[in-house]
Amino acid sequence: xxxxxxxxxxxxxxxxxxxxxxxxxxxxxxxxxxxxxxxxxxxxxxxxxxxxxxxxxxxxxxxxxxxxxxxxxxxxxxxxxxxxxxxxxxxxxxx
Amino acid sequence: xxxxxxxxxxxxxxxxxxxxxxxxxxxxxxxxxxxxxxxxxxxxxxxxxxxxxxxxxxxxxxxxxxxxxxxxxxxxxxxxxxxxxxxxxxxxxxxxxxxxxxxxxxxxxxxxxxxxxxxxxxxxxxxxxxxxxxxxxxxxxxxxxxxxxxxxxxxxxxxxxxxxxxxxxxxxxxxxxxxxxxxxxxxxxxxxxxxxxxxxxxxxxxxxxxxxxxxxxxxxxxxxxxxxxxxxxxxxxxxxxxxxxxxxxxxxxxxxxxxxxxxxxxxxxxxxxxxxxxxxxxxxxxxxxxxxxxxxxxxxxxxxxxxxxxxxxxxxxxxxxxxxxxxxxxxxxxxxxxxxxxxxxxxxxxxxxxxxxxxxxxxxxxxxxxxxxxxxxxxxxxxxxxxxxxxxxxx
Numbered sequence: 001x002x003x004x005x006x007x008x009x010x011x012x013x014x015x016x017x018x019x020x021x022x023x024x025x026x027x028x029x030x031x032x033x034x035x036x037x038x039x040x041x042x043x044x045x046x047x048x049x050x051x052x053x054x055x056x057x058x059x060x061x062x063x064x065x066x067x068x069x070x071x072x073x074x075x076x077x078x079x080x081x082x083x084x085x086x087x088x089x090x091x092x093x094x095x
Numbered sequence: 096x097x098x099x100x101x102x103x104x105x106x107x108x109x110x111x112x113x114x115x116x117x118x119x120x121x122x123x124x125x126x127x128x129x130x131x132x133x134x135x136x137x138x139x140x141x142x143x144x145x146x147x148x149x150x151x152x153x154x155x156x157x158x159x160x161x162x163x164x165x166x167x168x169x170x171x172x173x174x175x176x177x178x179x180x181x182x183x184x185x186x187x188x189x190x191x192x193x194x195x196x197x198x199x200x201x202x203x204x205x206x207x208x209x210x211x212x213x214x215x216x217x218x219x220x221x222x223x224x225x226x227x228x229x230x231x232x233x234x235x236x237x238x239x240x241x242x243x244x245x246x247x248x249x250x251x252x253x254x255x256x257x258x259x260x261x262x263x264x265x266x267x268x269x270x271x272x273x274x275x276x277x278x279x280x281x282x283x284x285x286x287x288x289x290x291x292x293x294x295x296x297x298x299x300x301x302x303x304x305x306x307x308x309x310x311x312x313x314x315x316x317x318x319x320x321x322x323x324x325x326x327x328x329x330x331x332x333x334x335x336x337x338x339x340x341x342x343x344x345x346x347x348x349x350x351x352x353x354x355x356x357x358x359x360x361x362x363x364x365x366x367x368x369x370x371x372x373x374x375x376x377x378x379x380x381x382x383x384x385x386x387x388x389x390x391x392x393x394x395x396x397x398x399x400x401x402x403x404x405x406x407x408x409x410x411x412x413x414x415x416x417x418x419x420x421x422x423x424x425x426x427x428x429x430x431x432x433x434x435x436x437x438x439x440x441x442x443x444x445x446x447x448x449x450x451x452x453x454x455x456x457x458x459x460x461x462x463x464x465x466x467x468x469x470x471x472x473x474x475x476x477x478x479x480x481x482x483x484x485x486x487x488x489x490x
Contacts, residue, residue: 021159032216
């Protein structure tokens with residue numbers, strides 16, 4: 001497993017364009033002749049990766065926005081997603 | 096956490112995610128497998144204006160279209176291409192330019208980059224000058240190489256597309272090397288599919304099974320031994336499949352094409368289907384065409400099917416195959432695509448495939464004639480040009 005921690009710095013890869021699609025009521029990642037439809041939670045996380053940021057900052061920001069959610073569970077979800085997004089090549093990562 | 100693009104089940108409420116804008120049928124190349132209609136010169140005098148294209152883009156974007164293919168013919172023949180790209184980009188489209196690169200120079204590519212183009216796809220007709228220029232019908236190889244280098248310098252994601260056929264498929268290893276040298280992000284090794292011009296030339300173009308197996312093996316070796324980032328896509332001609340492909344991800348579920356003269360179609364060749372009035376952006380809205388028009392509703396879903404499709408357990412997967420191919424080969428728009436081995440007309444495909452196995456027409460260089468003496472061809476190619484269009488249309 002890749003060594004991703006709170007200090008890891010992430011940003012959406014230049015190979016993808018991230019945007020909100022009104023007709024689909026969701027966020028998407030666009031690439032040459034293709035599109036990935038993102039779930040609402042994936043969209044929330046990636047919308048915080050449009051500028052270089054750390055995983056810890058993403059988690060903190062989401063915990064503020066979704067104060068009703070269990071903070072530990074939310075942190076785990078974010079870590080899990082960042083791993084998956086990295087595997088998919090959606091992110092530029094600096095450890 | 097993600098879902099890939101799926102075929103919407105409620106098809107009339109589906110979104111035309113992909114808009115293919117065929118900006119002009121004009122093209123400096125003369126490829127004998129061109130996907131444009133055989134009578135393409137007839138659209139010349141009624142091409143959409145800049146303002147009309149902008150309205151098409153706006154309307155499609157409003158319906159949820161997000162991928163835009165700028166194609167042709169050759170889109171670079173439009174002097175307003177940069178303006179159209181800028182408009183599309185501002186509307187939120189992901190813009191893909193599908194080009195031969197003929198008509199570009201470094202300054203124009205820079206202007207296109209400045210206008211906001213997201214991605215460029217450049218076609219090659221062979222892996223070297225002699226073969227490329229012969230099958231393109233135009234001296235263009237070195238220019239394409241230069242433009243591909245410029246495109247990478249500008250930072251575009253780049254797809255190189257090689258259309259494969261009987262007389263260039265032996266170059267596949269060199270094609271892959273060329274794509275790698277040019278730092279392509281994707282390379283498509285796509286066998287010609289047989290409609291329009293390609294169908295007229297099928298005897299000279301359809302590869303043998305042996306050629307295909309060989310080419311695919313070389314491609315797989317390349318994938319195994321080259322650990323770079325270049326993604327390689329290999330597409331076999333559907334004549335060698337047992338099941339047809341679903342037309343355009345499912346008829347009128349995902350794709351919409353607007354032709355140079357404004358016709359609104361579910362695919363690039365739907366104008367060959369008889370009995371339909373083609374919606375046109377000068378008379379109807381894109382939304383009406385997509386949701387209400389007889390053409391778009393004709394083959395949505397499975398209700399239109401006849402046997403053997405109607406009772407087939409696989410009917411939802413391939414949706415009866417390609418309507419244009421079914422019509423072109425059987426004369427019946429509702430027929431099962433003859434590529435399917437359950438089609439009563441599948442033997443027609445088998446006969447064409449059988450005659451492609453004899454490669455005695457090919458010399459040791461892989462061509463049906465001395466490439467310097469094309470008049471000696473056993474099967475002369477009918478190149479796509481206005482003269483041949485006239486001859487074929489009058490037939």
